[in-house]
Amino acid sequence: EAQVTQNPRYLITVTGKKLTVTCSQNMNHEYMSWYRQDPGLGLRQIYYSMNVEVTDKGDVPEGYKVSRKEKRNFPLILESPSPNQTSLYFCASSLDRINTGELFFGEGSRLTVL
Amino acid sequence: GENVEQHPSTLSVQEGDSAVIKCTYSDSASNYFPWYKQELGKRPQLIIDIRSNVGEKKDQRIAVTLNKTAKHFSLHITETQPEDSAVYFCAASLYSSASKIIFGSGTRLSIRP
Numbered sequence: 620e621a622q623v624t625q626n627p628r629y630l631i632t633v634t635g636k637k638l639t640v641t642c643s644q645n646m647n648h649e650y651m652s653w654y655r656q657d658p659g660l661g662l663r664q665i666y667y668s669m670n671v672e673v674t675d676k677g678d679v680p681e682g683y684k685v686s687r688k689e690k691r692n693f694p695l696i697l698e699s700p701s702p703n704q705t706s707l708y709f710c711a712s713s714l715d716r717i718n719t720g721e722l723f724f725g726e727g728s729r730l731t732v733l
Numbered sequence: 734g735e736n737v738e739q740h741p742s743t744l745s746v747q748e749g750d751s752a753v754i755k756c757t758y759s760d761s762a763s764n765y766f767p768w769y770k771q772e773l774g775k776r777p778q779l780i781i782d783i784r785s786n787v788g789e790k791k792d793q794r795i796a797v798t799l800n801k802t803a804k805h806f807s808l809h810i811t812e813t814q815p816e817d818s819a820v821y822f823c824a825a826s827l828y829s830s831a832s833k834i835i836f837g838s839g840t841r842l843s844i845r846p
Contacts, residue, residue, distance in 0.1 A: 652834075659742070661822055661838040662777065677833055678734075709776065720765050720826070722834070724776040 621646045625710050625725035632700055633733050640695045640728050642710030648723070650713040651693040652677065653685065655706040656727075662709065668693055700732040735760040737825050739837025747845050752813055754840045756823035757805040763825040766799060766806045771820045771839075780821075781808070810842075818844045 623644045632638055644651065652667035654677075664677030668687040682704055684696040693712075697704060707729050711722040736759040746752045758766075767782035783790045783797045783806065790797050794813075799806040810817055820841050826834035 654836075659838055661739070662824075662836040664833055664835070667833065678835070720767055720782060720834075721779045722767075722769075722777075724778070726776050 621723070623710055623712055623723050623725040625708075625728045627728060628726060629729050631731045631733065634701055635699050638697050638700060638730075640697075640708060640710075640730070642693045642695065642725060643691050644693075644710075644712040644723070645691065646712060646714070646723065647690065648712035648714050649690070651687065652711050652722070653683070653693070653695050654709045654711065655679065656709060657706050665695065665708075697730075700730075702732050704730065705732045706730060735763055735825055735827075735833070735835040737823060737835045737837045739823050739840055741840060742838065743841045743843070745843045745845060746813055748813055748815065750813055752810045752817070752842055754808045754821055754823070754842070755805060756807070756825075756837050757803075758825040758835075759804070760825070760827070761801075761804060762827055765826050766797070767824050767834075768797060768808050769822045769824065769836075771822065773819070777822060813844050815844050815846065818842060 626641045649670050653665040654662040656662050663679045665683050666685040668674045709727050710725040713722050739756045764785035769777040770780045771777040781797050783799050794811045796809040820839045822839050823837040
């Protein structure tokens with residue numbers, strides 16, 4: 620089954636404790652991205668990646684890191700989480716950004732930082 | 734950079750009536766405009782998209798119109814049904830580049846029985 624898988628789905632952590640949210644897709648998609656969803660603000664792009672070893676900042680990259688060492692994986696790293704990073708996070712992938720635009724989203728990861 | 738504004742933030746319509754959600758964008762270079770539907774507790778899913786070389790696109794009860802001159806695009810849902818209740822997001826991007834995609838703030842659509 621074609622899918623984008625995120626883990627963990629739910630996480631409660633404390634300020635400053637490093638965490639990683641994993642994202643994996645099995646569709647051989649080139650493009651992957653991370654979004655955070657907050658009430659009234661819609662989906663805001665954190666980082667995106669056009670292909671392996673190619674990443675770029677979205678609109679709200681502060682406090683986050685990403686890596687793209689393999690085509691299928693695009694982890695989101697919070698080196699020192701803060702309460703303002705409490706949010707619902709979505710990973711998404713697309714075949715490529717040239718020929719097709721549809722984004723396939725993961726199920727979301729709800730993060731709470733105390 | 735691109736900015737997308739979406740209105741209204743909430744919309745309640747009687748079942749069977751039509752619903753219209755409007756978005757405006759700021760970057761005249763944007764040429765791809767998708768709409769995503771997010772049901773409660775679920776992930777966003779693409780329902781329709783339009784590219785700048787057409788003015789309207791339909792898919793059954795859903796249609797999207799684009800006015801490039803005015804830089805706005807709209808989602809039209811006719812004969813609304815309970816399963817249309819969801820949050821809808823518009824978005825804009827520059828299709829043929831290593832682009833960011835900018836989403837609107839979302840519209841929560843409720844269908845009254």
